[in-house]
Amino acid sequence: MMTPELIVKTLKELDLKVTPQRVVILKTIADNKNHPTAEEIHKAVIKNQPNIAVGTVYNILETFVNNGIVEKISSKGDKMRYDLVSETHHHLVSKNSNLIQDYYDDELTGLIGRYLNKNTIPGFKVSGFKLNISGEFNKSGKN
Amino acid sequence: MMTPELIVKTLKELDLKVTPQRVVILKTIADNKNHPTAEEIHKAVIKNQPNIAVGTVYNILETFVNNGIVEKISSKGDKMRYDLVSETHHHLVSKNSNLIQDYYDDELTGLIGRYLNKNTIPGFKVSGFKLNISGEFNKSGKN
DNA sequence: GTCACTGCAAACCCTTTGCAACTCA
DNA sequence: TGAGTTGCAAAGGGTTTGCAGTGAC
Numbered sequence: 001m002m003t004p005e006l007i008v009k010t011l012k013e014l015d016l017k018v019t020p021q022r023v024v025i026l027k028t029i030a031d032n033k034n035h036p037t038a039e040e041i042h043k044a045v046i047k048n049q050p051n052i053a054v055g056t057v058y059n060i061l062e063t064f065v066n067n068g069i070v071e072k073i074s075s076k077g078d079k080m081r082y083d084l085v086s087e088t089h090h091h092l093v094s095k096n097s098n099l100i101q102d103y104y105d106d107e108l109t110g111l112i113g114r115y116l117n118k119n120t121i122p123g124f125k126v127s128g129f130k131l132n133i134s135g136e137f138n139k140s141g142k143n
Numbered sequence: 144m145m146t147p148e149l150i151v152k153t154l155k156e157l158d159l160k161v162t163p164q165r166v167v168i169l170k171t172i173a174d175n176k177n178h179p180t181a182e183e184i185h186k187a188v189i190k191n192q193p194n195i196a197v198g199t200v201y202n203i204l205e206t207f208v209n210n211g212i213v214e215k216i217s218s219k220g221d222k223m224r225y226d227l228v229s230e231t232h233h234h235l236v237s238k239n240s241n242l243i244q245d246y247y248d249d250e251l252t253g254l255i256g257r258y259l260n261k262n263t264i265p266g267f268k269v270s271g272f273k274l275n276i277s278g279e280f281n282k283s284g285k286n
Numbered sequence: 287g288t289c290a291c292t293g294c295a296a297a298c299c300c301t302t303t304g305c306a307a308c309t310c311a
Numbered sequence: 312t313g314a315g316t317t318g319c320a321a322a323g324g325g326t327t328t329g330c331a332g333t334g335a336c
Contacts (some may be wrong), residue, residue, distance in 0.1 A: 294325105
């Protein structure tokens, strides 16, 4: 849950003009843990900004991606999905559906991070990592 | 490097008809370590099968994906790329280009695998994983 | 001979782009 | 005010689809 104040602060720090469209879109991504598609974002945003154009949604998302606060992810060649950039976390990817769930595990992150620090990869400078864990969600309760 | 015999064997085991188009496409993916796009595959295949249609390339790739011998990957929302499913390996993803390189590291794979075996994830049954390591390739020699 | 597969081209749909109108700073 | 942003609609481009012809078994 991201407060409007924090969103405005984030945008200002990036020298991005604070428009209602940007605020609503960023809030939508921040509050939606399900990695929405551009279409889903547009549908959600239209409730607050009835005249917002799909193209605008894409433009704003692209701006966020370029400024490093949002990242594009994709599952199985479907449309792109958008994820708030935050602390290192991983993804649980369903083999049966298009569901992608965040998976936070500091111990696992630390384990991998320490390994990559000790064992350098020739010709490659590591700046980050993300583990995609594929499998199946149990029927009862996806959370 | 995959022998034609092995390719034929692979297709037969999956009850897929052995057509020249399928053989050539599978061989192209197997021999190309650079995760080709459908377009790149089409260009490569046309040398052997001058009349192959782009749609056919997509159809065959989709068949391979559905049969679990090829997987789709994507970098930064570009066109999809195709990767032979083989032993667990990881990806080095360039932040500056669209390059995705395979990264084999049994020690790292074992480390993560053992961790996921010990520490089960509530509500999720793990069947595999892949680590995406982002960073930059050095100018001199990408290999 | 049969049924799955291929070739072809049009359709699809997600995403990008150009431009006039608008608005945040 | 004016540089940057939005709305709109059309264009773009990768991928999918329908169907007639072909080929693997």
